[in-house]
Amino acid sequence: MHEEDHRFKYLERKIGMFIAVALVGIVTSFILYGVQKDYFTPIYSLRFTVDRGTGFTKGMSVKLSGFRIGRVTSISLNEQAMVDIKVEVDKKYRTWIRSDSTVKLVKEGFVGDNIVDVSVGSLDKPELNDGEAIVYVKTKALDEMAEEIAEKVKPVLFEVRDIISYINNPEGDLKKAIRNLEVLTRNLDGTRQQTDKLLVSANGNLDRISTRTTTILDSVHTKVDGLDLSPVLARINNTIDTIDTKIPAILDKVDMALTETEKFSRVTRIMSESAFPKIPGILSQAEDVLLSTDHLINSIQNIWLFRNTSQPADGRQFIRGDSHE
Numbered sequence: 001m002h003e004e005d006h007r008f009k010y011l012e013r014k015i016g017m018f019i020a021v022a023l024v025g026i027v028t029s030f031i032l033y034g035v036q037k038d039y040f041t042p043i044y045s046l047r048f049t050v051d052r053g054t055g056f057t058k059g060m061s062v063k064l065s066g067f068r069i070g071r072v073t074s075i076s077l078n079e080q081a082m083v084d085i086k087v088e089v090d091k092k093y094r095t096w097i098r099s100d101s102t103v104k105l106v107k108e109g110f111v112g113d114n115i116v117d118v119s120v121g122s123l124d125k126p127e128l129n130d131g132e133a134i135v136y137v138k139t140k141a142l143d144e145m146a147e148e149i150a151e152k153v154k155p156v157l158f159e160v161r162d163i164i165s166y167i168n169n170p171e172g173d174l175k176k177a178i179r180n181l182e183v184l185t186r187n188l189d190g191t192r193q194q195t196d197k198l199l200v201s202a203n204g205n206l207d208r209i210s211t212r213t214t215t216i217l218d219s220v221h222t223k224v225d226g227l228d229l230s231p232v233l234a235r236i237n238n239t240i241d242t243i244d245t246k247i248p249a250i251l252d253k254v255d256m257a258l259t260e261t262e263k264f265s266r267v268t269r270i271m272s273e274s275a276f277p278k279i280p281g282i283l284s285q286a287e288d289v290l291l292s293t294d295h296l297i298n299s300i301q302n303i304w305l306f307r308n309t310s311q312p313a314d315g316r317q318f319i320r321g322d323s324h325e
Helices: 011-036 091-096 142-168 173-226 230-302
Strands: 043-050 061-064 067-077 083-090 102-107 114-118
Touching: 043 091, 061 083, 083 091, 083 114, 142 173
Parallel strands: 061 114
Antiparallel strands: 043 083, 061 067, 067 083, 102 114
């Protein structure tokens, strides 16, 4: 009898399938690796020279406008102690790389990887051929940027140091101002207590003044309410009525007086007009009378009977008496 284990049934077929799948996986891996490394992509090479190879690594990406178009293939030191770098670029992007294009080393983000960035050239410039050199634009490395920042920060640090020294100086103005402020704060506590006392006293005085004012106002209101102004108002009304009654008669009398005055003025004017022509003659006659009277008086004085012949004694008109007379 021929016995056979069912576990080994179709074993050759299974092994063959496993080997085929493994070979397919290996081939696929090689293909993917070749695609990633651009082994199956038509490429052409460019080169450039830098003074320092810091930051450049073999296999690093070459990007155009942020898109990967190639990689760095070799880095070598030449006879002038400069670093020659060779890159391979996909041919389909060749139309954007012209003779005025440049390359530079940049960092993706603040902590990203270094990349070789290619600038877009002018379309009127010729394309770069395989193996030609492209212009390298030097960029500042991280250490150079750090040194530059340090040089700019140094003066600020020195000023900060001076400010801190000024602040910590016990004899400085700031320390003195702080001590004065502390003394002022302590004094303010006492001032606040005195102010509280004054406010309490003022509140008490205001309460007393308010109470006395209220009492005075109540007294004034009581006295005002107790006043009877009716008789005074009645007398004022009677007086006003009497004045209203007498005013028309007074006005009539004034009108009559004005009328008589006007008549008297008219008569006086007429008399004046009639008397003015006679005044010169009357004045002449009065002057003649006065002259005649003067001559008469002079004649009477010259008569011996009326003449004064006595002489005054010692020129005295009166006799001085004494206390016994």
